[in-house]
């Protein structure tokens with residue numbers, strides 16, 4: 502089923518491949534993320550799914566760079582939430598890999614973050630169950646068994 506973003510949000514750029522997936526080298530993925538970040542307006546929640554090493558943090562770093570975050574974006578291994586400043590809004594980067602379930606989200610200030618005015622980027626969104634609000638961009642990365650240098654990027658909109 503095709504879902505389109507509401508008019509308030511510009512179309513995803515660059516345009517997606519016909520089947521909604523692109524096989525990208527790391528540099529191409531960073532470039533896509535940078536351009537996507539540049540075109541992004543808050544408030545917006547973006548989920549980034551994929552196995553360990555799929556490139557979620559790499560993609561988020563690029564999106565943050567394009568969005569205007571100047572600080573280094575690292576993997577939030579110790580804190581589950583990293584917070585950055587950008588000219589357009591605060592940016593939250595959440596990595597839910599280590600949470601045991603949605604019940605732990607309250608301690609992170611989840612409702613305020615995802616319902617707030619900022620840009621929110623979430624790794625391991627599955628861990629949050631149904632607490633990811635509707636109306637968000639879904640990004641997903643997959644390894645390609647045939648090519649270790651490329652990842653498949655799927656992008657969509659969860660209405």
Ligand SMILES: Nc1ncnc2c1ncn2[C@@H]1O[C@H](COP(=O)(O)OP(=O)(O)O)[C@@H](O)[C@H]1O
Nearest residue numbers: 525526527553554555556557558559650651652
């Ligand atoms: N096409 C690609 N896209 C993204 N990362 C790639 C690609 N090819 C190789 N890599 C490497 O895969 C690793 C991805 O790590 P990371 O972004 O931390 O993944 P995750 O956050 O999903 O665990 C990095 O070491 C990166 O250099």
Ligand SMILES: [Mg+2]
Nearest residue numbers: 557558576624
């Ligand atoms: Mg990561």
